[in-house]
Amino acid sequence: MPTYTITELAEEFAITPRAIRFYEDHGILNPKREGVGGRHRVYPARERTRLKLTLRGKRLGFTLSEIKDLIDMYESPKDTQPQLQRFLGLLQHHREKLEQQREDLELTLSEIAAHEEECRQLLVEGKSRSSSTRTRRKAVAA
Structure with missing residues (x-):
C-alpha cells in the first residue's frame, strides 16, 4: 500500500x-510516525483520502x-440509521446556510448595481455640465 x-x-x-499539521x-x-523518536510522518492512502475529503x-x-464528523462517518458502517440521520441533518443545516448566503449575495449585488447606475448618471451629468460651462466660456470670450 502506498505511503506519502x-x-x-x-x-x-x-x-x-x-x-x-493543523488538520x-x-x-x-x-x-504513522517513523524514524528516530517518530520524527517522520508517514501518511498511508487512508490519510491521503481523509485529507482530500477535508479539503473538499x-x-x-x-x-x-x-x-471531521462526516469523515468519521465513512469509517463506520454506512447503512446505520443514526449515521444517515446525522448526515442528513448536516446537509440540511449546510443548505440553509448557503441559501442565506445566496440571499445576502443577491441583495449585495443589487445594491452594487444601484450604486454603479448612480455613478454613471453622475458622470453623464458631470460631462454635460462641463461641456455647457465650456460653451458659455467660449461665448463670453467671443
Whole structure:
C-alpha cells in the first residue's frame, strides 16, 4: 500500500505542510510516525483520502468539526440509521446556510448595481455640465 510524506501531500494538494499539521492537531489526520523518536510522518492512502475529503469539505464551506464528523462517518458502517440521520441533518443545516448566503449575495449585488447606475448618471451629468460651462466660456470670450 502506498505511503506519502507530508511534503508529497502538500505538493499534491497545493497546501502547506503547516496546514496538514493543523488538520492533525484537530484530529482529522493521524499519520504513522517513523524514524528516530517518530520524527517522520508517514501518511498511508487512508490519510491521503481523509485529507482530500477535508479539503473538499472546506471548499464546500463546512466547518472543521462538521468535516471531521462526516469523515468519521465513512469509517463506520454506512447503512446505520443514526449515521444517515446525522448526515442528513448536516446537509440540511449546510443548505440553509448557503441559501442565506445566496440571499445576502443577491441583495449585495443589487445594491452594487444601484450604486454603479448612480455613478454613471453622475458622470453623464458631470460631462454635460462641463461641456455647457465650456460653451458659455467660449461665448463670453467671443
